[in-house]
Amino acid sequence: MSLIKQLWIAVSLLMLLVFAACVIASIEASKHTLEQQLQMKNIDNATSLALSLSQIDKEDPVNVALLLSAQFDNGHYQRIRLVDPEGKLISEHYNADILPNTPAWFNRAFSIEVHPGVAQVQNGWSQYGTLSLESDATFAYQALWNGARKMLLWSVAIALLAGALGSWLLRIITRPLSEMANMAEAIGDQRFITMTEPRVTEFKSLAQAMNRLSNRIRKMLNEQSQLLEQLRFEANYEPISGLMNRKYFTSRVSAYLDNEDNFEEGVLVVSHIAELADINAKLGGSGTDQILKRIGHALTDLCKPENGMFAGRLSGADFAVFSSSPHNLELLCQQVKDTILSAAALNESFPDFSPRTIASHIGRSDQLDSLKDLMAVIRQRNDMAQLQLEMDDLAQQAASPLNTTRTESEWRARLDNAIMSKRLRLASFPVISPSNTLIHNEGPMRLQLEPNGPWLPAAEFIGWAIKLDLITEMDDLLVQIAIEDLKNGKAAIGLNISSRAVSNPAYLDHLHALLQANPEVADKLWLEVPEDGVFRHMEAFRNFCLTLKPLGCRIGVEHVGAQVARLGELHDLGLSYIKIDASVIRNIDSNTGNQAFLKGLCLIVHSLGMMAIAEGVQSNEEMAALPDLGIDGMTGPAIQPPAV
């Protein structure tokens, strides 16, 4: 029972007691006064009647009877009785019909006790008799009853007023308490929020303690993620230039190439500094390091503005830049070359310095091995123009024929049609736990451009959908389909939510309404947002979590890896899981650097109360190594759905 309710009951009981005591005391007081008055009336009337009787001639009993009758009939009496000195009854008048019209229980509870008034009647010097007289007490009961009822009514009215006032006061007093209860609940959910300190002293110290706890945990998380970031850097980055090392660069690129849902075609630029040995000989080790550092910074700066673009140092003299979106090859090639040239600043000592740079489209169909070939080619060949041509041909062949052959209006018509006739569905890739139970099925979008046509992955149409502003409708439709599937008894579904959708209030409303209408499936819906989207739209994502979390669905972050240092920022959102990017998972069985990193990451994730799921698991070796590092779930080409 809530504190407010208990306080309410306590206050009500107390008030009831007080009012009952008041009512009873007041009735008793009234009763006493009435008794006094009746008693006085009895005595006085008995005396005056006895006085009258003493004065009259009592030889004729009619005189006595008349006097008694006159007094009895005209007054308010219950009984008038005259007995002679020896106790023999002379005359009695008694009104048997007097019945108070007040409830019997009331008369019993507050019975009015009045003794008869007694007076002596003389006949000359001799005693004539003793007169006793009782008044009619009906009016007293009636007055008492009316008073009690009025008092009860007032008591109830005042009690109601006091109750209203009391609950209002209680609410004000206990407001910080409910805030604190919320906070405690949030901490229980591993959401380490803080609250403003209330003014009530007792609450204040409690709130301070809880805030301190939250802050300490946040600080610890931040420190841990910083540490993790350092680990990640050491494992994945080349210390001199600060660029990705070859292993990590290759994993990142191949993670893109394997990700059919968000990647269609990218650009790879490779640049070879043939003069590096000469430079080293002339400027010495530290001079060369300075140049490499400058180049590294310049390339990092070049990549920074674009999402999905990054640079690496493949070997001593080979640099590479990858972009996950299509680019003008020559322009990007020239940009990279110019960046290296100006960063190296070798005009004086090496006027002829010019890095050999080539660019190539790189698509899903490409094997990563081509990267190795690419570098070999760059080292061996001087004829860059020829090379460029060859590579362009290669890219042309690799590119999907669909992309190039359709016009904008054709795309619009087909996509519209597909949405209208709901030719959308969710693919299904299992996410399993190390003990081989199904956690959920990841459900990326698939779409049929033509009826009975092939089901295309998102990457093949998403660009056009965004361009034609149809993506919101598709997102909405997708959620509907997911909920429909769940209602039909399908296992839990992991749904990708783009950062675009996260920051779209209309979409959020739609999702909220859908989940509210279908509360029975909410806990089987896992919503995941990519890491870069989360950190680029932090406020929108926070709002997204706070809106949808209470409905019972699970929210997670996918493709986590590049920005672990900011993981601490997610401490108060109550996320359920994160999916760790395939670039971290690639060859985890042999990459000890990444093993340490992943172990640390899982630790943080667990301390935030989340599950850690590995993405892009490709081999049985990876699969075997992951559980020991703390991974709670795995997905990827090597993962098979558990046998039912």
Next chain:
Amino acid sequence: MLGTILCLLLGVWIPGIQAATDFNKLRTLAEQRYGERAKNTIIELEVLLNSLRDAPDQEKLEKINLFVNDKIRRFDDDINIWGQSDYWATPLESLGREAGDCEDYSIAKYVFLRELGIPNEKLRLTYVRAKIGGPNSRISQAHMILSYYPTPNAEPLILDNLIISIRPASRRPDLVPIFSFNSEGLWTGTSTTPSSDSLSHLSRWRNVLARMQADGIE
């Protein structure tokens, strides 16, 4: 509750069964209020009452009548004694001041006889019209005497301060009875004792009985 305590403190409690008079208290009060003489009077009273406990009624009547008529030396109007037109004094007040009105004599006699165990129903305080100077006098005066009825239907004996000797009613042609009363029916039960009412709410009769109790006379 408060009322009960108050009435216990004031001693305003006259139960049906006779309780002994608190002579210690009476003595102390007499000395405090009226001095040595009054104290001695109370001591005399105590001695007298104690000697009469087992005496026949007749002797009780005579001795008490004598004692009261003797000790309340001055017969005067209330206005001269108490500054009020009609003040009912307690026996302590009357004995203390050694002065009293007709009802003060009667009350004192009534109380002392009750103290000696004469039942209520035998005693009546009686309002009488008294003819000053004999039965044929034209001057009459409001007066009060104490009547004693040996049996309910018997002729009463009259204890008076005008004619000191006790005589039967038939031998008092100067007195015409008007009305008589005693304390019967006044204090029956407990719930209707004066309790929280101040004495000013009581009748004169009840009032003097209550004040008597405060003095220590039960």
